[in-house]
Amino acid sequence: MTNEIYMTSKAWPFDQARAILRRLDIEKKRGIDRGDKPVVFETGYGPSGLPHIGTFGEVVRTTMVRNAFIALTEGKIATRLICVSDDMDGMRKVPGTVPNPDELEAYMQKPLTDVPDPFGTHDSFGNHMNARLRAFLDSFGFDYEFMSATELYRSGAYDEYLLRALNKFDDIMKVMLPTLGAERQATYSPFLPISPSTGRVLYVPMKAVNPEDGTITFDDEDGTEVTMSVTGGNVKFQWKPDFGMRWAALGVDFEMFGKDHQDNAPLYSRICKILGGNPPVQFVYELFLDEKGEKISKTKGNGISVEDWLKYAPPESLSLFNFAKPRAAKKLYFDVIPKTVDEYYQHLDGWSRQDEKQRANNPVWHIHNGTPPDENPPLTFALLLNLVSAANASDTETLWGFIKKYAPDATPENSPGLDRLTHYAVAYYEDFVKPNKAYRDPTDQERAALEDLVKRFRNVSAAESNDGEALQTMIFSVGKDHEFENLRDWFKAIYEVCLGQSQGPRFGSFVAIYGPEETADLIETSLAGNLS
Template structure:
């Protein structure tokens, strides 16, 4: 057993917990005489009615983390692969308002997305276009995956064995599904949705006959005629709940995670899989994100952050960290969380090299980077960069580097590309989120005296220019001016008077970065305004 494998057996990080549960499932199947044939399959699903979004990213990045943990735990005993499947045979229920010439798509309502023309004019169908957008999205993050089109799987025979089995087990599936439906829906429900040979639409109609021997279903078409179709060859698709379970069976899925909105239906998916003679996968349910008001994030409402929005202001790794942390806790996802996520990532990255191995595999950066975190970090926090931007108001990053180089003499944009990138992010974030909300206030009489004292001590300062020494100086000024019993009030005053905000990074670090004389001048300018 390798050292990593031994560590993985006891690691507490949630991807390892899931990896061990998955391995246990595989071992139980082996004891039952059903050893895994082929690779261990990790699956994620994608609804291609709209563009890939932050939920898509989260599902793939978290599944990848479990896959990496499983590979470490099993030390190459199992081949693995990640499947990302697009549900592109679903009927188009509404025309997305963001597509070009949306009215041109109205005649294609309820047709499979792969039968709807591509309004962007780049692919054979709307479904193909969205599938390509998904792949480009995943490729931009470097994910390793196999893309599958549900339409292809229905048409090329991949799903045929399980579709025929579902036809044989039609009554058993109905016994599972009918109790979950209202009386009106029960009267017309069928797990099979035929594609009308006359209109091309996905039909939600009851079956007049099912013939497992011939592999066919009979239904009333939209023109009133009875039609008999084979359930193979892309002539039908399954309702989404039976489809979920059928897909697990047909693709041999061993692990899948999904949002809490699927939790109540998960037992149904599993029952369908078992009816089809297969074992359902290990499942992991994660909580959904909330907006700043505690409301569920919705693509329709537009009250969340898109991936491209996050990446305007922060690194992909910081977004991965946000996804890694407490996936089973409801978390607010809005722009204010970005700076904290960036700095937490930098802190974890800085700690990693000096940690013992059993701590390293608990460190989020191990999971974010597939067990191989980069060595480069940043000598300056994102929060500190934001305050530097607020003090300097630079037009480009080169103006920030004049201060950065003095603080970290060995750092250059070429030797510290991460820091250079963070400087650009800080400028964008400050411009869009901090500057518009700044509210400066004048100092109280006590604060005025303390700030004057601090400016004077900085003017005469001849000590070491280190964040720690300068922080000690700031503490001393606060205590000497009546803030000893509540030093937090002193630092709050510094930020509200000087920066127009109620909090920030350690002030000693800011002085070291911005410069002792520059900080003294900033304080004096603020006092002149009072």
């Protein structure tokens, strides 16, 4: 029934997969017969804005857990990944990025699927954003089923649970009211009726709750008392009760969410139980931070978009960033991209030397669902960036000229992974390295050491000219001979004086690719103050 190697893997997706398996075992012991019901993995989406890096993170991480569960159970238990769009939410503000925003003001608080599409491509704003979400997810090849909250409410899929909520109205209120202030308590209701006169989502108190006939009574916006059914899309649930109701109605077995939901998660679970459901396994992940350590916000625009990342790095590296330590707060800004790219290829390089147990802990297992590509570029992304910087290369052809010296058999055709890295490196250099270059003059000690290094580079034997280790040892020797107390300061000086940056990859590896003679020329040019 289970794969024993995956049962002992320490990778967090396998840990979550085992938690789901334990949940199924508990259900079985309680006499709950699931029949052929698949294990349901869920993610949620708010369609008031475009899909963003958090959307990608939630779906890619959930997919990793789903894949781990399938491997753990050897595919003997069916699974589904559903992506639910909360598109019946009332529009609270008009996005500033839409055409003719003033024309949408009249539709405030109407369900997003009842708001006209300002882009003119779909029958509503909600459906336009849903289409953007689906195109976004499809572009990454995710295997998922899309569900619209509007369709779930209006088709009757939620009717049974809305009627249960009527019967359990007091129990739900006992859960919710202690979490609210006195003013909010006075008007709170888990049911949000859709006004029959204006079509808006109403936040109004209930005058009567009638489980016998499945209706609620409230005052409409014009003061008219209205009694109407809770079924058929006449109402929606407040977002916190909606979370728990969705779990119960859709039979969700696993859902992950950000730390901002953590305090509310017990409420979701209690409401799920009140409505006769079994709360899913829940995984809380930390939120991304910007370079200042502040929470990333779409409103502030202080983060990186998926499009931003993919302009400078392969999608696998973005998956790795999401895989690594999801429960630890991580800074997400452009400086992390080169390091993450190289870490991805390091994990990929290690795969061929690992046994099955080790591979289950390797991030590339989870990025590629156990079948990573056979790809190992001979140069790191950091080295490529330094080559672009030293050669001032604005095109990949120049870069390939140096690569051929180091790896003569490599071509863009037979090394497509390396070729795409060259394009990423040029783009990243132009936008982030070049504008921030800051050359400095050397100290007397540094100048003497650099002049010595030039002499040694010009006398390097042919055998050593592309030997990165030998060249690294030579550079170390120069630093020692010129009595640098800390050799890190020596290497930092090389980078700051010659490349206008404070750090980089192993300089010996760079010299092996760029060439000792070319590096000597670069150093002499920098000592003459002719770099800018």
